[in-house]
Amino acid sequence: MAVGGRNVGGVRYHHVDVFSSVAYSGNSLAVFPDAAGLTGLQMGRVAKELRHFESIFLIRDGEGWQARVFDVHEEVRFAGHPVVGAACVLHALAAGHGDGDGDGDGDWTIHLPDRTVQVSTCRIDTGRFHGVLDPGPVAFTDTATPRIAHRFGLTEDDLDQGLPAQVVFAGLRYLVLPVRGGALARARITADVTADLATLGAEYAYLLDAAAMEGRHWNNDGLVEDVATGSAAACVAAYLHRHGRLADGQAATLHQGRFTGRPSEMTISVAVGEGGTVGVRVGGDVALVGEGRLDVLP
CATH class of the missing domain: 3.10.310.10 (Diaminopimelate Epimerase; Chain A, domain 1)
Structure with missing residues (x-):
């Protein structure tokens, strides 16, 4: 699925709440769907500024996405709620409806520093998605x-x-x-x-x-x-x-x-x-x- 890029004049992000069916519950997250050009230092400072528990920064990489996750202290190698939230944002954007009107299922490959994970997504209703993470070996x-x-x-x-x-x-x-x-x-x-x-x-x-x-x-x-x-x-x-x-x-x-x-x-x-x-x-x-x-x- 093709996803739109960064808006001219700024870097866009999406605020989502993960592991909750309603907003203002669950674990909040900032998703940057096009973080190309941002350095790790910039990502870390942005995460500290927004002060979500974690923020995730994505860069398109062929059929998948490179991802870096930061909390307010440091970069983390792996985290569950950011990749689930990011995949649902990608699903909404790929359908061309940032308000969550995308139909159908989505499958997303996300490359984290230590491992590659798969997330499947589906739309529940307007503004609400469901994501399932396969974290890899146990x-x-x-x-x-x-x-x-x-x-x-x-x-x-x-x-x-x-x-x-x-x-x-x-x-x-x-x-x-x-x-x-x-x-x-x-x-x-x-x-x-x-x-x-x-x-x-x-x-x-x-x-x-x-x-x-x-x-x-x-x-x-x-x-x-x-x-x-x-x-x-x-x-x-x-x-x-x-x-x-x-x-x-x-x-x-x-x-x-x-x-x-x-x-x-x-x-x-x-x-x-x-x-x-x-x-x-x-x-x-x-x-x-x-x-x-x-x-x-x-």
């Missing part, structure tokens, strides 16, 4: 990981004794820490956990109440809580499947964002292919909120 630690409940303001009694803590890789390495009902509301990070996670082979942590299908995730310093973490949802899907909580081909809804005031829903599923290959899918709705233009670049 890997696990061989054995259960020591539990570090105290680093999240919890005790061992707050942990789900029926599930192990385990590091899962699906683009990023997450420690999936299973907790009992009610523990999510008490959880918090009071001191940076980066070093603790590194000793376990993890980059980030995701607290999961498997019974309620709800999770929480923060930056490692605990200062910012994420609204909906697509990269972690991919790890959760593979984790639940491995431990018998998600059947092959079964779809389930993972909730996040309740404690930030922006409830979000991510649909997760796993299909096992030939040779036992685990194929994970993470999907959700995307609401198109508005468009803007930067007349002055950093």
Whole structure:
């Protein structure tokens, strides 16, 4: 699908809310569909200016798109909600209707620094799309990981004794820490956990109440809580499947964002292919909120 380029006199971007069926919920995102000519330094400064949890910058590359994702601190190698949101914006633009009137399905190849991912999209109604991410290969630690409940303001009694803590890789390495009902509301990070996670082979942590299908995730310093973490949802899907909580081909809804005031829903599923290959899918709705233009670049 051909997508229109940058408007003369500025760089255009789209404001969308990802993993929500309505605007002003879910995880907000700025999508720059034509970032050709912008340097990484400029992208980082723009992301800090707009202050969405993340911003994604796209450059057409043959049949696919090169993508760089920045949060307000740094560039990130992989992220779920930005690529799902970006694909839905590309779908709307490809149909020639920025208000989301494009019909039919879309398939998008997005090249991130560490891996190439596929996103399929469809229009739900005016201003609302649905995207499904295939994040690529999944890997696990061989054995259960020591539990570090105290680093999240919890005790061992707050942990789900029926599930192990385990590091899962699906683009990023997450420690999936299973907790009992009610523990999510008490959880918090009071001191940076980066070093603790590194000793376990993890980059980030995701607290999961498997019974309620709800999770929480923060930056490692605990200062910012994420609204909906697509990269972690991919790890959760593979984790639940491995431990018998998600059947092959079964779809389930993972909730996040309740404690930030922006409830979000991510649909997760796993299909096992030939040779036992685990194929994970993470999907959700995307609401198109508005468009803007930067007349002055950093």
